[in-house]
Amino acid sequence: MNKMLTAAALVAAFAALPAQAQFAKAEDAVAYRQGAYRVLAHHFGSLGAMANDKAPFDAARAAADGEVLAALAKLPAAGFVAGAESKAAKPAIWTEADKFKQLDQDLVSAAGKLAEAAKSGDLAQIKAAFGPTAKTCKACHDEFRQK
């Protein structure tokens, strides 16, 4: 019976996976999404320092940050496979999956716009696109991240 349950749980876990990401163990999925968020946050922070006049504006660096941010924003969602719980992740991520996916898509969309702004080399455009992106981080953290 236990074996059957385990097999069923495994099937359920894989059914929940997008084609791009399959993880051998739940902890791999957790480490993957945490790694992606960490790298993303670094480049977002770098853009934020420039957008908020806390670091000198460097157009090449901003464009590179934006590119990495937009690419990385698409990744962490795949790491929230069934059973891959963590201290930071509220269970609502799985019980309110549609809402979580929507907030994740909001991040992907805002990060894409911020990357476009960063590519322009125009600090005013970056300043305009930074706030909306930061709001998508906060909206999801408020709802789905353990304090």
Add this chain to the structure above:
Amino acid sequence: MNKMLTAAALVAAFAALPAQAQFAKAEDAVAYRQGAYRVLAHHFGSLGAMANDKAPFDAARAAADGEVLAALAKLPAAGFVAGAESKAAKPAIWTEADKFKQLDQDLVSAAGKLAEAAKSGDLAQIKAAFGPTAKTCKACHDEFRQK
């Protein structure tokens, strides 16, 4: 005197940084590079499973894996700032920095070629490009990663 040394170490750390990445604390740099390697390894593993006939070939997935791999390969080097030691990192990374940078560049180059191969949708090309990339991982791990 201690304060002077700390300030000097800080200046040295920032002098060693490429423009793209500045870290408030050494541990941020460690977490950044480890996160980047983790995400990179996942997508490399996904490509490897297909290249070694251990997973069904999915051209779209392979192309996406290659794209992420090539983008991520460029990131971790920036996290090896002066003073950002870790259990996995041998001190030679800093004392033989030129050699380390060369092996890192080998990865960037091989990952770029693997991404091109993956984009072609031709499994034979992926198989041909996978081994050389794996060799760049091993060459650097043998030299610079603690066992």
